[in-house]
Amino acid sequence: MKFPAYMFAFLVFPGFVFSAVAGLMAGWVDRKVTARLQWRVGPPWYQNFFDILKLLLYKETLIPRGVPKAVFLGMPALGLAAATLVSTIVLITSGMPKIGFIGDVIVVVYLMLIPPITLMLGGFASANSLASLGASREMKLMLSYELPFILALAVPIMKCGYVIRLGDIIAYQRLHGDIFASLSGGISFFVMLLCIQAKLGFVPFDMPEAETELMGGPYIEYSGKALAIFKLTKAVMTVAIPAFMIALYLGGIKLTLDGIVKAVIKYILILTAMIIIKNTNPRVRIDQAVKFFWGIVMVLAAVSLVLAFMGR
Amino acid sequence: MFSDPLPILVMAPIAAGFACIAVPDGMKGLIKLFTGIVTAACLAGSIFVFREKPAFWFYGDTAVLLADNLSGFIAIAVSAFAFLITIYSFGSVERSFGRYFGYVLMTLGASMGVIFANNLLVMLVFWGFLAAMLYLLVNLENTKEAALAGRKALIIIGGTDAVMIFGIGLIWIMTDTFSMDMIRLPLDSILTYTAYFCIVIASFAKAGAMPFHSWLPDVAESASGSVAAYLPASLDKLLGIYLLARVSFDLFITTAASNLVLLAVGAITIVLAVMMALVQHNYRKLLGYHAVSQVGYMILGIGSGTVIGIAGGLFHMLNNAIYKSCLFLTSGAVEKKAGTMDLDKLGGLAKFMPFTFLACVIASLAISGIPPFNGFVSKWMIYQGIIESASSSRLWVVWLCAAMFGSALTIASFMKLLHAAFMGRKSDNIKEIREVGPSMYIPMLTLALICIIFGIFAFSIPLPLFILPAVSGVPAFIGTWGAVLATILILVGAAAGFILYRFFGRSGLRIVDNFVGGEAPEKLSRVSGTEFYDTINDISLIGRINRAESAGNFDLYNIGMKAVNFFTIPLQRLHNGVLPTYLIWCFLGMVGMFLFLFFR
Numbered sequence: 013m014k015f016p017a018y019m020f021a022f023l024v025f026p027g028f029v030f031s032a033v034a035g036l037m038a039g040w041v042d043r044k045v046t047a048r049l050q051w052r053v054g055p056p057w058y059q060n061f062f063d064i065l066k067l068l069l070y071k072e073t074l075i076p077r078g079v080p081k082a083v084f085l086g087m088p089a090l091g092l093a094a095a096t097l098v099s100t101i102v103l104i105t106s107g108m109p110k111i112g113f114i115g116d117v118i119v120v121v122y123l124m125l126i127p128p129i130t131l132m133l134g135g136f137a138s139a140n141s142l143a144s145l146g147a148s149r150e151m152k153l154m155l156s157y158e159l160p161f162i163l164a165l166a167v168p169i170m171k172c173g174y175v176i177r178l179g180d181i182i183a184y185q186r187l188h189g190d191i192f193a194s195l196s197g198g199i200s201f202f203v204m205l206l207c208i209q210a211k212l213g214f215v216p217f218d219m220p221e222a223e224t225e226l227m228g229g230p231y232i233e234y235s236g237k238a239l240a241i242f243k244l245t246k247a248v249m250t251v252a253i254p255a256f257m258i259a260l261y262l263g264g265i266k267l268t269l270d271g272i273v274k275a276v277i278k279y280i281l282i283l284t285a286m287i288i289i290k291n292t293n294p295r296v297r298i299d300q301a302v303k304f305f306w307g308i309v310m311v312l313a314a315v316s317l318v319l320a321f322m323g324r
Numbered sequence: 325m326f327s328d329p330l331p332i333l334v335m336a337p338i339a340a341g342f343a344c345i346a347v348p349d350g351m352k353g354l355i356k357l358f359t360g361i362v363t364a365a366c367l368a369g370s371i372f373v374f375r376e377k378p379a380f381w382f383y384g385d386t387a388v389l390l391a392d393n394l395s396g397f398i399a400i401a402v403s404a405f406a407f408l409i410t411i412y413s414f415g416s417v418e419r420s421f422g423r424y425f426g427y428v429l430m431t432l433g434a435s436m437g438v439i440f441a442n443n444l445l446v447m448l449v450f451w452g453f454l455a456a457m458l459y460l461l462v463n464l465e466n467t468k469e470a471a472l473a474g475r476k477a478l479i480i481i482g483g484t485d486a487v488m489i490f491g492i493g494l495i496w497i498m499t500d501t502f503s504m505d506m507i508r509l510p511l512d513s514i515l516t517y518t519a520y521f522c523i524v525i526a527s528f529a530k531a532g533a534m535p536f537h538s539w540l541p542d543v544a545e546s547a548s549g550s551v552a553a554y555l556p557a558s559l560d561k562l563l564g565i566y567l568l569a570r571v572s573f574d575l576f577i578t579t580a581a582s583n584l585v586l587l588a589v590g591a592i593t594i595v596l597a598v599m600m601a602l603v604q605h606n607y608r609k610l611l612g613y614h615a616v617s618q619v620g621y622m623i624l625g626i627g628s629g630t631v632i633g634i635a636g637g638l639f640h641m642l643n644n645a646i647y648k649s650c651l652f653l654t655s656g657a658v659e660k661k662a663g664t665m666d667l668d669k670l671g672g673l674a675k676f677m678p679f680t681f682l683a684c685v686i687a688s689l690a691i692s693g694i695p696p697f698n699g700f701v702s703k704w705m706i707y708q709g710i711i712e713s714a715s716s717s718r719l720w721v722v723w724l725c726a727a728m729f730g731s732a733l734t735i736a737s738f739m740k741l742l743h744a745a746f747m748g749r750k751s752d753n754i755k756e757i758r759e760v761g762p763s764m765y766i767p768m769l770t771l772a773l774i775c776i777i778f779g780i781f782a783f784s785i786p787l788p789l790f791i792l793p794a795v796s797g798v799p800a801f802i803g804t805w806g807a808v809l810a811t812i813l814i815l816v817g818a819a820a821g822f823i824l825y826r827f828f829g830r831s832g833l834r835i836v837d838n839f840v841g842g843e844a845p846e847k848l849s850r851v852s853g854t855e856f857y858d859t860i861n862d863i864s865l866i867g868r869i870n871r872a873e874s875a876g877n878f879d880l881y882n883i884g885m886k887a888v889n890f891f892t893i894p895l896q897r898l899h900n901g902v903l904p905t906y907l908i909w910c911f912l913g914m915v916g917m918f919l920f921l922f923f924r
Binding site for chain 2: 015018019022023028068069072073074075076077078079080083085086088089090092093094096097100113114115118119121122123125126129132133136137138139140141142144145147148151152154155158159162163166169170174176227232233237238241298299302317321
């Protein structure tokens with residue numbers, strides 16, 4: 013591909029515009045399903061778009077006194093750029109496994125860390141005690157899910173014969189069937205589902221934001237455009253991370269009509285699973301989350317690894 | 325004159341160092357100028373040697389000094405660090421100029437000696453000289469802590485030197501030579517394994533790998549920022565890993581078993597050291613534990629035994645020296661201006677020291693392995709090396725997990741550092757302070773810039789120029805990660821954000837007071853950041869490890885001291901200063917000798 017093609021991929025499809033729109037739609041699904049579960053009607057499908065446009069175009073952007081402005085305003089933009097890069101790489105490679113490079117799985121895993129880091133640094137920069145506390149929880153949460161996440165990631169890598177190209181993992185699944193179908197793959201899929209629940213900051217792992225105690229945590233001082241960019245980052249990640257799971261466990265996206273429909277159905281199923289977990293669990297304390305991930309989830313991940321070693 | 329550059333590169337800085345010590349402190353301008361010129365000349369000389377390599381210097385008919393691909397690039401790195409840190413020291417050093425700059429120059433010369441030595445005994449001499457220089461540089465601080473830390477470093481490094489002498493002796497027994505280019509021993513007997521690990525232990529102690537790490541955090545805490553950046557952060561890493569690479573690739577033919585030991589040491593070092601870093605309250609001690617933890621990655625890379633892993637390990641050695649010395653330099657700047665290294669008393673410095681903050685953020689992200697900085701590329705290569713070695717070893721998941729989880733923990737502790745020192749609310753201890761002078765921030769920003777350049781252009785500048793020639797074989801990455809493209813795309817995104825803030829929408833930016841639930845923000849207690857991970861510390865293994873570390877249970881020095889005390893304290897008790905007691909002992913001794921002679 014040439015540079016303009018990369019730019020188009022990054023900015024429009026399947027990068028920023030596509031991922032953001034799809035992510036905001038996913039946000040609507042989330043709100044609608046939640047509302048139905050709570051016996052409410054829920055918002056219309058365009059509600060999230062209106063929310064973002066209102067923040068972007070009409071609302072003031074407030075900056076706390078005495079903070080480093082460049083960091084406070086720059087971090088959201090960097091986070092969104094990194095999130096978009098993740099979704100671009102993952103979506104393109106899912107559709108066209110031949111593109112991509114050796115070790116891109118690791119690159120994606122590390123790029124996925126940038127949005128939370130920018131959120132933390134932005135929160136730190138806002139010189140607000142509640143933001144600092146929330147950001148520190150975000151960091152602890154990251155520590156807790158990262159370990160089982162890596163262990164879960166090792167299962168597809170191992171089952172596909174020690175490859176670290178996302179394209180190779182997808183190609184292997186097209187030949188030999190989905191990783192998810194095997195016992196170890198199923199368990200590690202479940203482990204990763206729990207990890208991305210935390211990665212996306214969904215209840216029960218939303219203690220960094222914790223509206224009722226920290227009033228949004230790192231988001232507390234953010235308003236207007238900066239807040240809109242953070243919300244867009246979240247929307248893009250809501251697309252990118254499940255897409256990464258689909259690539260790892262469910263064979264990516266086949267570029268035929270029914271292949272795309274199947275991929276969308278898979279995405280909606282993952283999303284629904286997350287929404288159901290979200291709506292049936294109360295928020296846990298941060299130390300409970302750490303214990304949960306380093307305890308039972310680690311055990312599950314280890315079991316799936318051992319099963320994978322045994323070839324199951 | 326340039327016909328024999330190698331001995332000049334070794335001896336000239338040492339001679340210049342003696343000259344500096346002789347000059348009285350009053351002539352500090354002269355000393356600074358002289359040191360600057362010598363280090364710059366050394367940098368130029370090592371670049372010359374690098375281009376002319378392979379270079380030899382014969383004494384009789386044996387090559388005593390030798391520059392090849394590996395030693396050539398390490399010499400450039402060493403002299404570049406010496407140069408940058410000399411520039412930095414112009415602004416940071418406040419007293420005993422002659423001795424400080426003299427020791428810096430002599431350290432440079434001795435390091436060159438270690439790097440270029442082709443004779444094990446020559447290397448050993450310079451290696452010991454370096455330990456003495458470290459001791460002297462740390463002791464320039466004139467505090468009790470510095471004296472203790474210097475002594476600890478000297479004893480641990482000196483003790484492992486003794487082990488290395490034993491290893492060299494074994495090599496001599498087996499090969500009848502000290503010339504490093506003549507030695508190529510397969511690891512096939514207990515004798516060869518012993519010789520190999522004796523030298524590896526010395527390299528571990530110098531680089532600061534566990535269990536020989538305990539001198540490093542103490543030295544980092546009590547030495548000045550520039551000394552910590554110069555020796556433990558950059559030179560000791562470069563030399564320690566250089567020796568490890570030399571013995572593992574050239575002197576010995578390693579086996580899967582010996583690699584397994586390296587991998588285990590690497591993985592344990594990464595995770596344990598970074599967990600200790602997580603709870604530190606001192607800016608520099610925290611960095612010191614990271615200096616230990618990062619060694620683990622290099623050892624993992626070299627221990628993976630795959631070409632890409634080894635290249636990654638060597639690249640990580642270079643990268644780590646860059647960002648770690650940058651971080652130590654920022655600590656020196658903060659100490660100079662804020663007067664303390666206690667993270668509880670710092671905070672909100674970003675506004676006052678923007679250059680220091682920028683350098684610290686970049687180096688923090690680089691050490692955490694965040695793309696597109698240099699630390700990411702080398703870690704990514706090491707991970708690939710580990711996964712490539714997977715088919716031969718089932719433990720690869722353990723090494724991979726240790727490395728990747730260690731890097732998450734690294735992010736965590738640097739988030740804490742950034743918050744406690746530079747962000748959050750300003751601490752009441754901090755008055756209005758200003759940025760340090762250009763001689764201090766230019767080296768920091770230069771190192772930060774190198775972090776970016778080596779990250780983005782890794783596959784066009786440092787890897788083909790320095791690293792890959794030093795590794796035998798071509799690593800197996802056909803595709804490279806498109807760091808340039810990714811960076812451009814991220815920058816495009818950030819620029820779009822800027823345009824959005826600047827030109828979009830109907831309302832601008834407004835400055836307001838902090839909102840903390842409607843309360844007056846200054847009335848509420850400040851969050852410092854040092855307490856961030858206390859909740860984890862209370863519940864888990866991390867806490868237990870940290871308690872064991874603070875009790876000194878991982879400290880070989882303490883353990884050794886206990887063992888020595890076990891024997892010496894009873895003997896000490898006998899020396900009670902009472903004459904009859906001594907007479908009784910003399911008498912008993914005479915009786916014993918008499919009996920011995922009688923019954924023989």
